[in-house]
Structure formats: C-alpha cells, structure tokens
Amino acid sequence: MAAPLRRLLLSLALLLAAATAPGAAAAAARLSTSYYSRSCPRVEQIVSDVVTAKQQANPSTAAGTLRLFFHDCFVSGCDASVLVSPLSTDRSPERAAEINLSLPGDAFDAVARAKAALEAACPGTVSCADILALAARDLVGILGGPRFPVYLGRRDARRSDATDVEGNLPRTNMSARAMAVLFARKGITPREMVALAGAHTVGFSHCSEFAHRVYGYRGDGYDPALNPAFARALRTSCAGYERDPTLSIFNDIVTPSVFDELYFKNLPRGLGLLASDAALWEYAPTRVFVQRYADNRTAFFDDFAAAMQRLGTVGVKTGRQGVVRRQCDVLD
Numbered sequence: 001m002a003a004p005l006r007r008l009l010l011s012l013a014l015l016l017a018a019a020t021a022p023g024a025a026a027a028a029a030r031l032s033t034s035y036y037s038r039s040c041p042r043v044e045q046i047v048s049d050v051v052t053a054k055q056q057a058n059p060s061t062a063a064g065t066l067r068l069f070f071h072d073c074f075v076s077g078c079d080a081s082v083l084v085s086p087l088s089t090d091r092s093p094e095r096a097a098e099i100n101l102s103l104p105g106d107a108f109d110a111v112a113r114a115k116a117a118l119e120a121a122c123p124g125t126v127s128c129a130d131i132l133a134l135a136a137r138d139l140v141g142i143l144g145g146p147r148f149p150v151y152l153g154r155r156d157a158r159r160s161d162a163t164d165v166e167g168n169l170p171r172t173n174m175s176a177r178a179m180a181v182l183f184a185r186k187g188i189t190p191r192e193m194v195a196l197a198g199a200h201t202v203g204f205s206h207c208s209e210f211a212h213r214v215y216g217y218r219g220d221g222y223d224p225a226l227n228p229a230f231a232r233a234l235r236t237s238c239a240g241y242e243r244d245p246t247l248s249i250f251n252d253i254v255t256p257s258v259f260d261e262l263y264f265k266n267l268p269r270g271l272g273l274l275a276s277d278a279a280l281w282e283y284a285p286t287r288v289f290v291q292r293y294a295d296n297r298t299a300f301f302d303d304f305a306a307a308m309q310r311l312g313t314v315g316v317k318t319g320r321q322g323v324v325r326r327q328c329d330v331l332d
C-alpha cells in the first residue's frame with residue numbers, strides 16, 4: 001500500500017477512536033443543570049416529591065437508591081442499564097448478574113414512580129439515567145447529607161447485559177490498592193473513592209458479605225482488624241445466616257440512618273463492617289482521607305458532593321447516543 005494512503009487510514013482510525021470514546025470531561029461538559037428547563041421545567045420538583053414520599057413509606061429506599069446509582073455508573077456508564085428487568089428481555093440483563101448483590105426493590109420502585117409522574121407531565125423527555133441521578137442526590141439530602149446540583153442530559157442505554165458486570169464493581173475481598181485501580185479506570189481518584197465509600201454511613205449489608213471475618217477466620221477466630229466486642233456481637237447477630245440469608249447488619253452501627261461522618265470515625269476503631277471498609281484504613285494512601293473525613297464533616301460533605309458529580313459523568317451517553325426510554329425497566 002502506498003505510504004500516503006496508509007497514513008490517511010491511520011489518521012482516520014484516530015479520528016474514529018476519538019469520536020467513539022469521548023473523555024469524561026467532554027461528556028460532562030455536555031451535561032447541564034438547565035437541560036430540561038424548557039422541555040420539563042418541573043423535573044426536579046417532581047422527582048423530589050415522588051422519592052420523598054417513597055422514602056417516608058419505605059425508609060430503606062434512600063440507601064438502596066444510592067447504591068443503585070453507583071452500580072449503574074460503574075457498569076457501562078450512568079445509562080440506567082442496571083434498571084432493566086430480567087422479565088422484560090430474553091437476553092440476561094445486568095440485574096441478572098447482580099442477583100447476588102441483592103439490589104433493593106424499593107430503589108427500583110422509587111425510580112419507576114418518578115418516571116411515571118414525569119411521563120404524565122412531559123412524555124418521552126426525561127431519561128431514566130437522569131432520574132436515578134436526581135433521586136440519589138435528593139435521598140442523600142433527606143438523610144442529612146449534602147445537597148448539590150445534578151448535571152442533566154444523560155441518555156439511556158439500548159443494551160443491558162449480565163456479562164458487562166464482571167470486573168466493573170468492587171468486591172469486599174479486594175485490597176484498597178485494587179479498588180483504587182478499579183476506580184481510576186472510571187476516572188475517579190483515591191480521594192474521591194474514599195469520599196464515595198462514605199455512602200456506607202447508611203444502609204446495611206447481608207451477613208454473607210462479612211461472615212468470613214467473624215466465623216472461622218484463620219481457625220476459629222475473627223479478623224484482628226475488627227474491634228473484639230463488635231466481632232462477638234456480629235457472631236451473635238448473624239448466627240444462622242446460612243439458613244436465613246436475609247439477616248443483615250447496619251453498615252454504620254453508630255448512626256445507621258443518618259448521612260454523617262460516623263462511618264469514617266468507625267474505621268480506626270475496628271467498627272468497619274466490610275473487609276473493604278477496613279482496608280481503606282489499613283492502606284496509607286486512603287487512610288489520610290479517612291482521617292480527614294473522620295475529623296471534619298464539612299470536608300467529607302464537600303468532597304462527597306464533588307465525587308458524586310464526578311460519578312454521575314462516568315461513561316455518560318449524550319446528544320444522539322442512546323435513547324430516552326419510556327419505561328425504565330424495559331429496553332425499547
């Protein structure tokens with residue numbers, strides 16, 4: 001092949017690569033707080049009203065929705081792909097792979113209700129991905145956490161596939177270093193990662209997620225990173241968890257339903273529930289941020305708000321990419 005032609009093909013390939021893989025910054029730049037100001041001016045009020053009512057009826061909604069938002073963004077970008085129901089498609093969607101991760105029904109329901117209200121007010125306009133981002137933000141505020149603007153204009157996925165999940169979500173058995181590598185792949189710094197992990201100031205975990213730390217750890221002991229009294233209490237509370245897999249423990253045993261900095265205060269005391277929580281304290285590059293947030297709630301809230309905005313830009317589809325789905329649990 002003639003040299004000039006080869007060079008042309010090469011630059012074409014570069015151009016295409018640039019066009020199909022926009023950086024987070026470029027995508028973020030296309031999101032805006034006023035995205036629906038003409039097409040659906042009451043969007044924020046409508047989402048807020050619906051999720052506030054849902055949270056009053058089912059207080060586990062808030063933590064569940066926050067976790068759902070995180071999982072949506074980490075698997076194929078913040079595109080509502082996590083919302084697709086296994087019942088709606090013959091291909092196995094993300095949720096099928098996440099069954100063991102027990103994503104909470106109330107969170108899906110909160111988004112579905114907000115979507116129904118928005119389809120009545122402004123049909124075919126507001127994406128499910130934006131609704132999830134708004135709902136997560138509102139619910140953090142309801143629990144006492146920071147309020148912050150949500151940049152809008154995300155489009156919904158046309159694809160949701162169970163095989164996309166593997167390798168994209170952190171696991172409790174990962175080292176802090178491995179978690180930092182995973183978050184870095186999503187454009188999230190160690191500091192932002194620690195701030196986001198502060199979400200474990202609310203909600204709960206099933207006993208199976210940390211049972212190895214309290215039953216038969218190196219013989220018949222418990223993980224030495226755990227406070228001994230806490231470890232004994234967990235043994236008692238989780239007794240029989242294999243027969244009753246619903247048994248669960250608050251992530252922040254001190255103030256379980258309040259969004260505050262107690263999660264970070266717990267870690268140096270051996271009161272982190274998951275091995276991944278404890279790991280953030282054991283690893284020097286993340287420990288500095290744990291200490292900072294434990295000492296200063298304002299620093300945590302400021303960083304959490306900024307990190308949530310970053311999280312909300314991961315892999316977003318904008319403009320002509322993706323669609324606005326009519327129903328959040330169905331691909332159409």
Ligand code: HEM
Nearest residue numbers: 063064066067070102170171172196199203204205206276
């Ligand atoms: C850093 C690595 C992380 C790991 C290894 C991890 C792992 C887990 C696990 C195993 C559970 C318990 C699930 C269950 O038993 O039902 C959980 C719960 C939770 N996670 Fe994470 N998580 C991480 C980061 C995050 C982030 C970044 C957020 C959000 C910004 C988040 C939000 C939550 C919430 C709110 C819950 C409670 C859910 C509920 O009560 O329904 N997590 N996490």
Ligand SMILES: *[C@@H]1O[C@H](CO)[C@@H](O)[C@H](O)[C@H]1NC(C)=O
Nearest residue numbers: 095096097098099100101162
């Ligand atoms: C869920 O966990 C069980 C036991 O750990 C495993 O056998 C099963 O394959 C997992 N299911 C999915 C959908 O990952």
Ligand SMILES: *[C@@H]1O[C@H](CO)[C@@H](O)[C@H](O)[C@H]1NC(C)=O
Nearest residue numbers: 100170171172173174175178
């Ligand atoms: C963590 O656990 C998962 C399954 O729960 C397993 O596939 C993986 O190999 C484990 N990773 C490490 C680092 O132990």
Ligand SMILES: *[C@@H]1O[C@H](CO)[C@@H](O)[C@H](O)[C@H]1NC(C)=O
Nearest residue numbers: 295296297298299300302303
């Ligand atoms: C707490 O953090 C905030 C925000 O970073 C900072 O402005 C303030 O000075 C800090 N307070 C103390 C006591 O360090």
